[in-house]
Amino acid sequence: MELSLRVTGLRVSFHGRTAVEDASLDLPRTGVTVLLGRSGSGKTTFLRALNRLNECFPGCETSGSIVLYPCGAPVSPAEPGTGCDVLGPHAPPLTELRRRVGMVFQTPNVLPMSIRRNLLLPLELVRGRLDGAEARMRAALADVGLWDDVRQRLDRPAAQLSGGQQQRLCLARMLILEPDVLLLDEPTASLDAATTQDIERLVRRLAAARPVLMVSHSLGQAARMADRVVIFADGRPQREFTPAELGGDAGREALMQALL
Template identity: 45%
Template sequence: MNAPSISLPFPADVPAGSPATGDATACLRVTGLTVQYRGFTALRDITIDIPEGEITALVGPSGCGKSSFLHSLNRLTDLVPGCRVTGSIHLADGTEVTHPKADVLTLRGRVGIVFQRPNPFPQSIRRNFEIPLREHGWSKEDIPDRMETVLRQVGLWNEVHDRLHKSAIALSGGQLQRLCIARALALEPAVILFDEPCSALDPLASGVVEDLIHSLRGQLTIVIVTHNLAQARRIADHAAVFWVRDGAGTMVEHGPAARVFSSPADPDAGLYLSGARG
């Protein structure tokens, strides 16, 4: 609960789409990160600083380790049997994510994640907030306010405020994804990781979710994996292009989004970003 407050009104105070300043401090510092699954190297030697309060988009073809990278940022790789992560990841406050004795549960509260398929608990909308908030030490009295704040923030309050006791799974796909974003926001994370958050949604719902993610810019650090290059262009301040080299995923290009998209140095990245390959 010592994470920066993100209870700003919707939309965000920071004008969306303002150009990346380039001097933002690193919120996540990744050094020499390698992810292996039972000897198979999915991701090799990634070093990148993820700037605070901005949107970093990870793009690249399937199977190049983007999701492995994302999941290692909040230790979800722990859930995969046989997965081994080497290298180091540090949060801005010095917390070492990769430390074997790191408090993983608290860490995941500070580095939240939203998955490709909305995954609400098949219980009431209210329970979807109560369960994680209780885990993180919120008192029962504070939960309704917190829930309302984040549901307003994702623009869902007016749609669901009279059915909070009803099952969450009755909502539409786009609503479900916004519910999952609200649920992640409720824990006041410093970072939210988005793992292709729009790819399971129809174009209209996808647009709503994209706008929502954009509106969070400035309030917290966002890392988003997307296959939608147009979307990455629209919302990202920074971009990193992943590619398979020598049988392992690696990062071939990263930097301010405008530069990466307009004049990529890596030839593979150039072809991919121009739509000629991938």
């Protein structure tokens, strides 16, 4: 299996209290991997560790190995095509890591500025002034199915968009940076049923070209979207299920038992 990420022996603690313990997981190059588990099992902390967002919180200590493939920019002596440990001495700069491993959160976090600036400002900060930035903005908005809705109001505040539109904008803001890996933390939790279906279809389409690692609390959503489901408990991945195993009553019962 060709990998995008390999996590080995990951441990994350806050002020000495362990949230993730001895967690290991391989993430393939494409497809949707869904993490299922009870609240407090460590899923979101695990997700945030992959682009080192936990380090934004005081008292965080992280150890283990998170290898990103390929290593990419010449920030290590690794051979082309090999991976680099984002927790190691030759890790990419945080800006580059978070560009390559993008994350969208449960609640849309649009910037307090126009729709246009929500997309162009991150692009400028990460990439600098680029020729064709407007074209990239349009392509990102079209990719998430938002262009037709906002093309006449790009200079209006992003906060005026509906919840579902804001979540699509957050996805577009991530995609304009051309990430290698998408991390989604319950991206439909605050959305209505119709918008949830739209976002699920969008994520499935995006996963055809890149890996998606998504936290969810919904067995139904996992059955609809996942190429594989990973049960998360006690701070680490515990069991994996294939779509075929999820398809019948026996698979759903096994999942329920694993989550209790």
